[in-house]
Amino acid sequence: MDPALDLPTLLDLARHFLTLSLLSIGGANAIIPEIHLRAVEIEHWMTDADFSEMFALSQAAPGPNVLIVSLIGWKAAGVAGALVAMLAMCAPSSVLTYHFVTVWDRFRAAPLRIAIQSALAPVTAGLIVASGYVLTRAIDQDWQAFAITGTTVFLALTTRLHPLWMLGAAAALGALQIV
Amino acid sequence: MDATTTPPAAPAVSTSELFTAFLKVGLSGFGGVLPFARRMLVEQRKWLTELEFNEVLSLSQFLPGPNIVNVTVIVGRRFQGVAGAVAATLGLMLMPMVIVLALAAVYAQFAQIAAVKSATHAVSAAAAGLIIAVGFRMARPLRRTPWQVGIAVVAFAAIGVARLPLLWVLAALAPLAVGVAWWTRR
Numbered sequence: 001m002d003p004a005l006d007l008p009t010l011l012d013l014a015r016h017f018l019t020l021s022l023l024s025i026g027g028a029n030a031i032i033p034e035i036h037l038r039a040v041e042i043e044h045w046m047t048d049a050d051f052s053e054m055f056a057l058s059q060a061a062p063g064p065n066v067l068i069v070s071l072i073g074w075k076a077a078g079v080a081g082a083l084v085a086m087l088a089m090c091a092p093s094s095v096l097t098y099h100f101v102t103v104w105d106r107f108r109a110a111p112l113r114i115a116i117q118s119a120l121a122p123v124t125a126g127l128i129v130a131s132g133y134v135l136t137r138a139i140d141q142d143w144q145a146f147a148i149t150g151t152t153v154f155l156a157l158t159t160r161l162h163p164l165w166m167l168g169a170a171a172a173l174g175a176l177q178i179v
Numbered sequence: 180m181d182a183t184t185t186p187p188a189a190p191a192v193s194t195s196e197l198f199t200a201f202l203k204v205g206l207s208g209f210g211g212v213l214p215f216a217r218r219m220l221v222e223q224r225k226w227l228t229e230l231e232f233n234e235v236l237s238l239s240q241f242l243p244g245p246n247i248v249n250v251t252v253i254v255g256r257r258f259q260g261v262a263g264a265v266a267a268t269l270g271l272m273l274m275p276m277v278i279v280l281a282l283a284a285v286y287a288q289f290a291q292i293a294a295v296k297s298a299t300h301a302v303s304a305a306a307a308g309l310i311i312a313v314g315f316r317m318a319r320p321l322r323r324t325p326w327q328v329g330i331a332v333v334a335f336a337a338i339g340v341a342r343l344p345l346l347w348v349l350a351a352l353a354p355l356a357v358g359v360a361w362w363t364r365r
Binding site: 020023024025026027028032033041056060062070075082083086092097100101112113114117118121125130132139140144145148149153169170172177 | 205206207208209211212234237238239240241242243244245246247248249252253256261264268271272274275276278279280282283286290293294295297298299300301302303304305306307308309310311312313314315316317318320321327328329330331332333334335338339340342344345346349352353356357359360361364
């Protein structure tokens with residue numbers, strides 16, 4: 001164990017993800033910079049390398065992309081950490097959604113809703129590009145990694161190739177230690 | 180027809196059906212589960228019409244929280260209330276959690292092997308690229324509206340470059356953006 005690390009208690013994890021749940025406009029991909037800020041830069045739960053490994057595993061497994069939260073919890077505090085982090089991440093927003101459904105039908109045609117939606121669209125887009133940027137800075141320490149990131153962006157935007165092919169190709173290049 | 184709240188006459192969906200249907204959805208998706216949820220709900224089981232699904236999805240994207248979890252909560256609630264929402268969400272998350280934690284435990288055993296380490300590193304580089312591409316695709320329809328471009332750039336710079344806490348950025352930027360959207364509405 002790296003002596004510079006400062007592992008969180010389950011309560012720390014719960015507190016962090018309970019708040020983040022209600023801030024996660026744009027879903028799980030939009031909050032990666034905030035998780036990184038807390039887990040690596042401020043609280044030192046893990047290193048940059050640990051964080052990018054957890055990110056890679058979350059993308060390589062089937063399931064919703066919010067799984068990154070359970071892996072951050074796992075890395076910091078084991079299986080209990082994974083459960084606590086995931087529950088804290090999903091509970092507040094789910095309770096809000098559950099109750100908001102009843103007012104939605106009155107609200108959905110309201111001019112204010114339309115204004116909020118067109119206001120949040122660029123916020124979300126900016127946050128998600130920021131997620132990619134923060135990840136790239138944490139992960140890409142050499143030109144080969146930059147080349148993989150750049151090629152993936154290009155292929156994802158210009159082809160209809162399934163993302164799994166790109167992850168698989170990257171894994172193969174990595175395993176053969178070409179990159 | 181009220182898409183999100185009114186329980187339809189048919190189909191009647193039980194709590195255990197909700198659990199198993201979302202269990203399969205959870206297992207099917209790599210890099211995003213929503214398309215699979217849509218296929219299950221609209222095409223295979225016909226629990227929602229196309230229109231109803233779009234309505235549920237736009238509500239889920241409007242509210243905070245993982246979009247797929249919000250969709251699951253709304254669908255579970257619609258058929259079985261609190262029990263349905265809990266069963267559907269547990270179904271959705273159970274297998275992915277088990278798999279990803281098993282993967283992490285196995286990874287921890289082999290992480291010292293150079294080939295494993297470099298493969299993981301390469302996968303994370305590619306996955307970061309996928310997320311950048313998602314953001315660009317979301318930004319593309321906004322490019323003709325200058326204030327939306329401005330808000331997106333400020334959000335990116337504040338979070339990505341200045342590394343400001345999300346709470347502050349949203350507290351400042353969201354009311355500003357809503358204000359501009361309200362002002363410029365037609």
